[in-house]
Amino acid sequence: MTFETLSVFPEVFEPYLGVSVLGRARRAGVFDFVAHDLRDWTHDRHRTVDDAPFGGGQGMLMKPEPIFEAVEAISSSGERPHVVFFSPCGRRFDQRCAERLARERRVLLVCGRYEGMDERCYALADEVLSLGDYVLTGGELAALTVIDAVARLLPGALGDEMSAVDESFSPSGLLEYAQYTRPASFRGMGVPEVLLSGDHARVAAWRRESAIERTARWRPDLLDAADITDEERARALELARERERGTL
Known part of the structure; x- marks a missing residue:
């Protein structure tokens, strides 16, 4: 190109x-x-x-x-x-x-x-x-x-071809999940335990939930077009309402 x-x-x-x-x-x-x-x-x-x-x-x-x-x-x-x-x-x-x-x-x-x-x-x-x-x-x-x-979307641009897939807006329409690196504890703030577990299935599930929660918190306008299940959408809408009430 x-x-x-x-x-x-x-x-x-x-x-x-x-x-x-x-x-x-x-x-x-x-x-x-x-x-x-x-x-x-x-x-x-x-x-x-x-x-x-x-x-x-x-x-x-x-x-x-x-x-x-x-x-x-x-x-x-x-x-x-x-x-x-x-x-x-x-x-x-x-x-x-x-x-x-x-x-x-x-x-x-x-x-x-x-x-x-x-x-x-x-x-x-x-x-x-x-x-x-x-x-x-x-x-x-x-x-x-x-x-x-x-x-960065072109083949070979990022090295890891999944890097662009996991980012915000692609392909699910959700914001990217929260991410953490070392140290595991910093100024009293810890890393979610699931990310330290080594359980890839649990980590994937947590990341999906994190992406939905962050989207509901920061960009609820994206939820209408997001590629999520009915159950996830209901949860996201509840999170969005909590945000409007100031409880999230």
């Missing part, structure tokens, strides 16, 4: 994508990455990518000409990429979206800046995503977030 970004700050990606899990996966050939500089598609001495909005208003908007030229040029080279733009108007990015994008062979992430883009630019997008109801200085952090979430 190949990730590509289009940005006025292409240098910001390499430090993050060159280290830790993503750095190892990239060096192992699990995925490729290319950062494109939007200014390469400008035609004036100042390499201008922004201009004042029609009708007045604060700030500057990204011009359509460089973005259209860039996306079209990049798309014409090799297999056409799946083109992603970012906007508060976009679909909320989540784990299911990451899983879907992981099936693409080539993804181009277009990063906005300033007060946003000329609205006509969105005609180039296959989809528009949003990380949440807040405003970032630019789309580079959003692009890195998408790359991180998607790349």
